[in-house]
Amino acid sequence: MVRFDLNADILAGDGTIPEGIERAADLGAEAVEFFDWEGADLDAVEAVCEERDIDVAGILAAGAGSNIDDRTAPAMTNPYDREQAVADVERSLETAGRVGADCLVLTIGPNQGGFDRATQRRALETVLEEVAPTAEAEAVTAVVEPLNTVVDHPGYFLTASREAFDITRSVGSDRVQVLFDIYHQQITEGDVIRNLTENIDQVGHVHVADNPGRLEPGAGEIAYGNVFDALDDAGYDGYVGLEFFETSDGVSMAEAVESTFELD
Numbered sequence: 431m432v433r434f435d436l437n438a439d440i441l442a443g444d445g446t447i448p449e450g451i452e453r454a455a456d457l458g459a460e461a462v463e464f465f466d467w468e469g470a471d472l473d474a475v476e477a478v479c480e481e482r483d484i485d486v487a488g489i490l491a492a493g494a495g496s497n498i499d500d501r502t503a504p505a506m507t508n509p510y511d512r513e514q515a516v517a518d519v520e521r522s523l524e525t526a527g528r529v530g531a532d533c534l535v536l537t538i539g540p541n542q543g544g545f546d547r548a549t550q551r552r553a554l555e556t557v558l559e560e561v562a563p564t565a566e567a568e569a570v571t572a573v574v575e576p577l578n579t580v581v582d583h584p585g586y587f588l589t590a591s592r593e594a595f596d597i598t599r600s601v602g603s604d605r606v607q608v609l610f611d612i613y614h615q616q617i618t619e620g621d622v623i624r625n626l627t628e629n630i631d632q633v634g635h636v637h638v639a640d641n642p643g644r645l646e647p648g649a650g651e652i653a654y655g656n657v658f659d660a661l662d663d664a665g666y667d668g669y670v671g672l673e674f675f676e677t678s679d680g681v682s683m684a685e686a687v688e689s690t691f692e693l694d
Contacts, residue, residue, distance in 0.1 A: 432694045433659045434517040435461035435487035435669040436687065448474040455482035463488040463535075463671050465496075467525050475529060484561045487528050488533040488573070488582055488635055493518030497539035498583055505539025506557045507550040507587045512582050519561045519572065527552070527568030532669065534565070534572050534633045540585040550587060551597065557566035558601045565605035573609035573634040574598060578617040582644075589618050595629045609632030611673070616641045616652055623657060627664040632685055637691070639674035658694045 437460040442450030447470045456464045462479075467489045479486060490496050494504040494515035504511040504518070519536065526534045540551055551604065559570065565572045577583045577592045588594055594608045610633050612622055619625065626633060638657075640650030647654040661670070677686040 432666075432670050433460065433486075433668075434460060434659055434691060434694075435463050435671045437671060437673055438462045438464040439466065440673070440675055441683070446474070447688060448478045451475065451478045453477045455484050457684055457693070459484065459687075461487040461669055463531075463669075465490040468492050469623070472525070474530060476580070479529070486526075486529045486531040489522070489529065490533050490535045490537070490655060491522040491572075493513060493522075493612055494539065495519045495522055495534070495536045498537045498577065498586060499540060501540050501543070501585070503539070503635065505542060505587075506536065506554050507539050507545075509545065509549060509553040509556075512553060512557060512560075516555045516560045520564045523561065523564045523568050523570050523572065526570040531570055534570050535635070536572055536574050537577065538574060538588055540583075541587045551593075554587075555600055558597070558606050562601055562603035562606050562624055566603060567628075569605075570678070570690055571605050571607055571634040571675035573607050575621055575637075576614060576618070577608040578614040579609070580617050582614070585620065591615050591619065591625050591629070595632045598632050604667040607632050609635045609637060612643055612652060612657060613637065613639040613655075613673070622652070623660045626657070626666075627660055630664040630666055633666060633668070635668055636666070636670045637673040638670055639672075642678070644674055646672075646674050646677050646681065647690045649681075654690070654694045662694075
């Protein structure tokens, strides 16, 4: 049976991450993830997780490990940013270990002008190879996230799941894997169930939202009941994170969460 987590940042709105964790617990989640750990009161996060008996499924890396669109910021795909990228990911891994997170999400940055694709890919692989020992020591899985460039992130470097799987396999560490975001991969390549199940050994985390609109599962074209069954059958034992930022007209966030839980 799929294990779901909710995003505390999304649930908090203008509030704090601990407030988002409280709301996630009220909605029946057994785990949460969140984005901005540097801006969070980590003592309060740990306290509310203990009080509400809720786990941290994942957090987003800081600095170069959270770059999506900014071409002026350090990126894991820029060979000149290697030292900064490694430092950003390693301190994020240490924080993930502190809060007991299962995974650290890495968004690796946009295509870098002036470097060919092979050079950028090797720069990314080098960073992942260097941070792997820290991930292993902290018992946190660093997950690289491909994103779509058609709708949300034009110019992002890594779009295809199969390239992401090739990259993580090249690193050779069980603590460096892929975040398979079904919304993004449906837009980019489709064939979601096959791509997931044939590479399940490299899937460290999963995100869900429906397409089009990035709304709750069941609001669009993706047959999420079949996807969740396929994950179960493939033996996936990680969390599935609900990462829809809005819901369909007339559907509350609580209703959207409940309906997603019922799809499993």
